[in-house]
Amino acid sequence: MIDRSFISYSLEHMAMPTFLNSPMLNNLMELWKSKTGSRPGLRIGGSGMDKTTYVPSLDQPVMWTANPSSQYLVGPSYFKLVREYFPSDTQITFGLNLVNTTDNWQNTVEFAVAADESIPQVDLFEIGNEPDLYVSGKQRPRGWTGKDYAEEWKSVANRVKTVLPNAQFQPAVFAGSLKDNFDLSSLVRAGINNYQFKIPTYSLHFYAQSACSGNQNLDRLVDHNILGAQLQRFNPELAAAEAGGARFTMAESNTVSCSGFVDVSDTFASALWLVDYSLAAASKKIERIYFHNGPTTPYSFFIPKGANGLESGIRPIYYGVYFLAEALALPEPGSTTKFMVKPISLPVPKETVFTKTATLPGTKLTTIENQLLDGSTMTQTVEIAYPMITEIVLPTITRSRTTSQRVYTSWVLSTIWTSQEITLTKIVRRTKPLIYTTSSVYAAPIVVTSTQTTTNPQATNIGNFPSYDGVFLARAVILNLSPYNTSDEKVLNCRSCSAPSPAKYGTVGPRKSTRMTVTGFQPGHRLKLVRLRGPGLNAKAGVNVSGIAFSEETGEVTYTPRPGSIYVEWDGTARFDILASEAVLLVDEKVL
Structure with missing residues (x-):
């Protein structure tokens, strides 16, 4: 059955103050709920979560610093900002830093505890973002594999679980290379499953094209045969998630990776692609798709007021979201109608x-x-x-x-x-x-x-x-x-x-x-x-x-x-x- 929060949002920690300074995000989420009966979920994560440090003494929500490297500092007022913006029925997946191993991930554990205590909407924790890219990003040494990731993940999760016994997790968060044991079958065998931890869902990431590799093309974006081949490779991961006693989500997704691409991600083609992709994913029993948005990125559904360099407004891709809301709309308020795609x-x-x-x-x-x-x-x-x-x-x-x-x-x-x-x-x-x-x-x-x-x-x-x-x-x-x-x-x-x-x-x-x-x-x-x-x-x-x-x-x-x-x-x-x-x-x- 299609989750009524099937279309959900993924935002970075550092982007939250800009998004939450505008009513646009909340209004668009409310519009989806008015049609389908359930508010979209929110994943707070992305590459920035592995650059985020919790600073209890910080007097502002988020601050960027270049010393000793590019980092985002988060203070207690950040939690208040998130808690008061989103209604109580918003399910939030909260991203934690796996890269910073200082004192056995002490700051990561403190961040998780503070978020859990301050944001009642927090439902799941993610630990690390796209760890299958850590070696190429020089965040881990050469030879570090999915087996090493599994051990580190369990170490952090067990520490969080000790302080927060009811904590739930969404592991994997892979970019999708599916190499070197960075796959769900390997995680399940390594003990990262719903029998050892509370794991409702596993997640991978999917982008149809990539701006980092120079692979972006308007007509190819709406080629359903290409899309079908891209999604086919996730079949073993869907089966592995089920074997691990959980469901499968795309926790970060959009048209073109690396923030999108002008003249592809910001066009009407992206709206048609979103409808095709979403229904194709639903037919594979993918639980939910979190579409990644940035305040000014080409693939964003909208630009909030106050974003630097661009005027606020609704982008073409969002019309695909609304079209899906109409397609999945309940026949009447309170209806228990459910949908499947075959x-x-x-x-x-x-x-x-x-x-x-x-x-x-x-x-x-x-x-x-x-x-x-x-x-x-x-x-x-x-x-x-x-x-x-x-x-x-x-x-x-x-x-x-x-x-x-x-x-x-x-x-x-x-x-x-x-x-x-x-x-x-x-x-x-x-x-x-x-x-x-x-x-x-x-x-x-x-x-x-x-x-x-x-x-x-x-x-x-x-x-x-x-x-x-x-x-x-x-x-x-x-x-x-x-x-x-x-x-x-x-x-x-x-x-x-x-x-x-x-x-x-x-x-x-x-x-x-x-x-x-x-x-x-x-x-x-x-x-x-x-x-x-x-x-x-x-x-x-x-x-x-x-x-x-x-x-x-x-x-x-x-x-x-x-x-x-x-x-x-x-x-x-x-x-x-x-x-x-x-x-x-x-x-x-x-x-x-």
């Missing part, structure tokens, strides 16, 4: 043959068919359409009409066949659908007009869900991840962004729209239709969820969304259009 694949056509007609500059009208099997190739570049995989995710609630029994399940349709235009230099015949994508949408605007026919219809029916015995769909989230970038300079920058996206990468040609047919909803019902839409993947303004608007100062909703609606025909089909790079939510509010 992958389901669509049938694939056995044979797909396309005919393409195109007008090329300087040539006569040329008809090209995919039946040229004489071995000849084209010397000119021509345009061919072929099927492309697009992700479909359908969290659903179903109910039996005859028994009134409610079944809360979900569907993830990993395949939908749509048209995509690319450039090739020869004609080929394919008797099986292609299952890969390409970034070469257009080499140049050489096609003046084009038409397309197929020998068998493309499969855009994403339904065919079982509707026997009065069981019907209640909700559906459809993601069209076909890339589209805008060249409209008016939407390439936002109030809280540091710079505009470059205009030269706009997609050539009109934005594609696909007519969708969904089956499985109850005939005769009207469905609420909510759209997550932006001018293009690279847009930083003009993003919305059915028209919702926020105050750029406080994060309060200033204009409530106005969803559309569609009608379910008596044959059980519902039809709607979806643009390239868009998400749609369908809700049958009569099915609880």
Whole structure:
């Protein structure tokens, strides 16, 4: 079942005074709760937690010092700041320093005790951040492995447990290298499990791309096949967490590591990625995702008032969070509805043959068919359409009409066949659908007009869900991840962004729209239709969820969304259009 606090926040100790000087964080967390019934969790941690020292005599919440090295000093007023800002139902995971071993981690233990006594919302402790990077960061000597980490972790945890017998922990906190025994199976075998300590959850970190390694790309961010491969490697960790008697969380996550990347993390693409990633993670039974935010970092959901160098405001990625809140919203206050996500694949056509007609500059009208099997190739570049995989995710609630029994399940349709235009230099015949994508949408605007026919219809029916015995769909989230970038300079920058996206990468040609047919909803019902839409993947303004608007100062909703609606025909089909790079939510509010 999806945790109602599934989308949560991760913030650094040193960033807390800036965030907590603005009502924006609390307002956005409250908005999530108003939809899902539970407030997002908060993880206070990150790389700075291993540079943090508790100083009981300090007269300010947090202070940075360069002596003897870059460190953050925390005083008692810090606890008061956190305690009074967050409501009592906020679950806080509190980060502790593992790097500083002075006096057998005495300051770390004192910090834990002071936090526990001063902040009632503290639920879990993390000890150390990304210890699998300690050697490369020169925080531990060469040859230090996960086995050494396990012994150090147990030493600190046992000291904390001695003073705080009810202390709960969230161990691992690995960056995700999964080498040198920095994996959950090794930790469980080393005695770091829910049978030796109170460990509700283990955690790893996940970023789709990395700014530190120069790996950042807008179109690749929304490639679901890449995302699927990235998440696949966590399967053994999920199994190990269960073997250790606990659940699995992504305690630090976002688009691009190392604080994000301008023109990727601060664009509409990040909102679509967040929806796709979150539902894919939920389908793997990942308990919760803590999205890392900084006061001015490119991947932040918002910029709070008072942050240095930038104006306050809501970033495009947050609209993905709100869209998910709508998708996971309780049907009514106090409802016990729970959600699950389960992958389901669509049938694939056995044979797909396309005919393409195109007008090329300087040539006569040329008809090209995919039946040229004489071995000849084209010397000119021509345009061919072929099927492309697009992700479909359908969290659903179903109910039996005859028994009134409610079944809360979900569907993830990993395949939908749509048209995509690319450039090739020869004609080929394919008797099986292609299952890969390409970034070469257009080499140049050489096609003046084009038409397309197929020998068998493309499969855009994403339904065919079982509707026997009065069981019907209640909700559906459809993601069209076909890339589209805008060249409209008016939407390439936002109030809280540091710079505009470059205009030269706009997609050539009109934005594609696909007519969708969904089956499985109850005939005769009207469905609420909510759209997550932006001018293009690279847009930083003009993003919305059915028209919702926020105050750029406080994060309060200033204009409530106005969803559309569609009608379910008596044959059980519902039809709607979806643009390239868009998400749609369908809700049958009569099915609880």
